[in-house]
Amino acid sequence: MFLMGKLKRDPNSVELANKIIEQYQPKSVEDMQEALKDIFGPMFESMLKGEMNHHLGYESNDKGEKESSNRRNGYGKKSVRTTAGEVEIAVPRDRDGSFEPQLIPKRKRDVSAIEDKVISMYARGMSQRDISSTIEEIYGFSVSHEMVSEITDSVLPDLAEWQSRPLNNCYPFVFVDCLYTTIRNDYEVKKYAVYTILGYTMEGKKEILGLWLNETESKHKWMQIFDELKLRGVEDIFFVSMDGVSGLEEGARAIFPDVTVQRCIVHLIRNSIKYVPSKDYKPFTAALKKVYGAPSLKACHSAFEAFEKQWSTYPGAVDVWKRNFSHVEQLFDYGSNIRKIMYTTNAVESIHSSFRKVTKKGAFPHENALLKILFLRIKELEKKWEGGHIQHWAMVMNQMLVHAHLKKRVKKYLE
Template sequence: MSGNIVSVDEESLKSDLRELVRKTVQETLNALLDEEADEMVGAERYERTAGREAYRSGHYRRKLVTTSGEVVLDVPKLRGATFQTAVIERYRRRETSVEEAIIEMYLAGVSTRRIEDVSEILWGAGVSAGTVSNLNEKAFESVEAWRTRPLSGGYPYLFVDGIYLKRSWGGSYENVAVMVAIGVNSEGRREIVGCAEGFTESKESWKEFLLWLRGRGLSGVRLVTGDKSLGLLGALEEVFPDAKYQRCTVHFYRNVFGKVPRQKRVKVAKMLKAIHAQESREASEAKAAEVADALEAMKLGAAAKVVREGCRETLAYTDFPMQHWTRIRTNNAIERLNREIRRRTRVVGTFPDGKSALMLATARLKYIVENEWGRRRYLDVSLLEGEEGKA
């Protein structure tokens, strides 16, 4: 059976449909502008009436980038009145949704050069690096408001860590710490409660950071999880003296692995994990002693010393509900955020100043939080009430 074969040029069809939509949008916007002008004048075009308040004086053209492509607007000019329109803001050159898409691409890690190429493809008009910077300046105002927002309610669990970024400092390039804090609020949800710059992870920097968090309303902290930083430990004793400190078990393992030959690390990893797989602090301490003895028998005395001296700091989580243990004994949640910051800031390389580094890191965190990260329940905090009753 023979029949006619219909061939469709899909790309040409898409192009024609896109052009049709663009022209429809352009015609609709121009019709709205003319209608607004008629209302302001008080008469239709060429109509002679005693009640008219102004006269038309031609048009001027301006371009507007929309999600349907670039359109040309014929904006009415009036004599005897100033034409003001609700259709498009004065001096605006891009639709709001287009600007939001550009900002979102930047925060997602797309380089400014790539944004220019993508905008040319999507909307028929490219944007310069300066335009992207200007849009982000506006966005960073809301980012700063989010970063310094007041904190309310208790945060029983706090996770803290720092990440180093390169920035210009006094004519040279230095590594500067961006300190990040995640809190688990009274509803059991994770919340990024702090992001601030510090020259190093010194006691003074951590103290200033924690005081800033407390000044914004951070309270009810019962356990702080972080890496073994002497500066952090000293600052915690002064700012949150009632909070217990939990050394991240993953960081502890890495410190032990630094004293172990590569070919023996798999076996040692299983031994270390057995310490934190016990049902109580007492059992974990007994297991740690066994592991240290076994390491010495393997002629790994340096690793055994790290286990004996540092294991106790990794067992603070055992004073809290068992259902929380696997999530409060490591800094894995904040490590994932640090990787996202690193991925985003790698596009920039070296920052010209501290503000740009901090704002971009904070903007990335805000972007992550607004995409389901902070909406899921992380822990059942009500279990802590039972622990208080036992105490």
């Protein structure tokens, strides 16, 4: 067992702590906080007096005061928020009003760094009411809903900058999906589509390229989005993985003609089991896995023939795969590591799963309210992704170099 020695403390700090305990006789953490509040006031006032001395060029009662045109002019009362609660302080004033305190600037009443705490709670999906209650419970002062909104609005300039930032010239893999949420618009609650695009960089890093809102999904909206990506610097995309969104494939190819569009296999499975009784889910999906998970295209065709015969009693389910079989076949044009990435939109769906944790509280009052909470969530996700990269990325890059239509493009953007 490892025994840690006694921590070494600054003797001056120990002496100060003993004096505080001796004077206040605290019996609880709350008593200690009250003692700190009493100490904060004189500390603030002493430092503000020092700032005033520096501003005027002489100390209080110094002979320089009589010779100066600007003098002290009493004190003004001010209540400031600290991490220990509200503290009343006396702020020195000068006659000509030129004193600008740096410690607690004019009109500033919060020195608790509460803004960061509010933004952090908002990013985790807490409502304005819950944030206000939590702040009051922990710090002893109330924060209005309006103040919470003002604090969180401070991220809007960062959001605007992020939305229009330049992007990389190439993303080998891009995943697109839509999340639906509700916004109150002119007293009417409407469903809105949140368009999210996730890209994998040439270095194998994840990057959310942007967020877009629209009342519906449409071909024209997707074209606008891909056109915006191009204007922000994206020259090439090798693969786009998507669900069956109307107009997405045409919209992507209209802007990036050489892109390979892949239907998400997981979405096809979900679409097909709608026609299958629950008792047959397990054997049905097991038979499907032999199709899209086959070791070769020949084995895939054999497995699909067997699948059609075995499940012919559910023609609706089989027809989903017949109509989209070209998307299964094209998987086998590439190596297993590429297939493992492109066959599903799970990467972007996991982002939407994270979004749902902060959007489930109900309808948002306006678009900015929704966008800022999603932007803060993205910042949280980016912290988790720092330093990481896509699994087996080196093998993915090697497999892309095997294909003539990819080799030149890969080398172009690696140089």
